[in-house]
Amino acid sequence: MAETMGLRERKKLQTAMRIYRVAVGLFVERGFDNVSVQEIADAAEVSKMTVFNYFGTKEDLVFRPMEEHFGDAARAVRERQPGESAVAAVRRQFLEMVESRDPSIGLNPEPISRQVRELVRETPVLMERAFVAAQKGTRELAGLLAAETGDLMQATIAAATLSAARNALIEEHHRRIAEGVSPDQVTADAAERAGVAFGLVENGLKDYGVKQ
Structure with missing residues (x-):
């Protein structure tokens, strides 16, 4: 840029x-x-x-560079092409961010993104702002989907599920790096993990967690 x-x-x-x-x-x-x-x-x-x-x-000194990313999923859905599903759009965007090792998903080798994450987790006022920003992003996504489909309940479920999948992947990146896995290795299999995560969303949970 x-x-x-x-x-x-x-x-x-x-x-x-x-x-x-x-x-x-x-x-x-x-x-x-x-x-x-x-x-x-x-x-x-x-x-x-x-x-x-x-x-x-x-608080902006912590959040300003990254706050726009809370709306990434909504942006992916808003800008998707005709014929592309919401899940496909969010997955495609996430894979592009993996490819570029975007700091907002925890793959940048510089430690500052992980330092910011820990800072937020350890500071109640920052945790509250992060929660509010994340909820705002999910509501924005739900609103977009509801406007297209006419069903707010289903749109809310879809938005929450897509957001949860993204957040779980990002947490996994941070967790593995914190445990000593190199950022290069985490990046190398990030696309595969994303495929699994968004596959669950795309295919539903009907066969997940069946008690044996």
């Missing part, structure tokens, strides 16, 4: 990323609640006002 930007836009992006990385580093080191915006500004060598110009709130 930076290659298509002008000099001014690139400088703004670089400044935003510097502030973001400094903020995350301080939050990880000392805890989200123990770091002030002024301390972040000082460490990033910018003014406090500059921090707020790029990130509207302290």
Whole structure:
């Protein structure tokens, strides 16, 4: 993306990323609640006002770069081609993100995405915001499907199931890397795991978990 930007836009992006990385580093080191915006500004060598110009709130310093991804599934469904099912669209998008090792699904080798995840899990106010953002994304997906099909109940079930499949895959990526599996290895079989996960959604659960 930076290659298509002008000099001014690139400088703004670089400044935003510097502030973001400094903020995350301080939050990880000392805890989200123990770091002030002024301390972040000082460490990033910018003014406090500059921090707020790029990130509207302290919580935005964690969420702004990734919050748009809570709506990825809805975006995949909205932009799908005629004849493509909702499951196929979400699966295709997810596989494209696997291919590019998108940080939002836990496959980027840089540790910052995993640091942010742990930071969110350890900070109640951030966990609450993550939950609200995730629910908003699922409701957006349900709304799109309901508008097309006319059945809100089924659309809500479909949206929740698709979101759950994506979240389970992302959690699996993070879990395996945390256990010492290399990001390259996790990426190598991520497509196969995605096939299994979305296969469950596509085919339903009628043959899953039959008690022997």
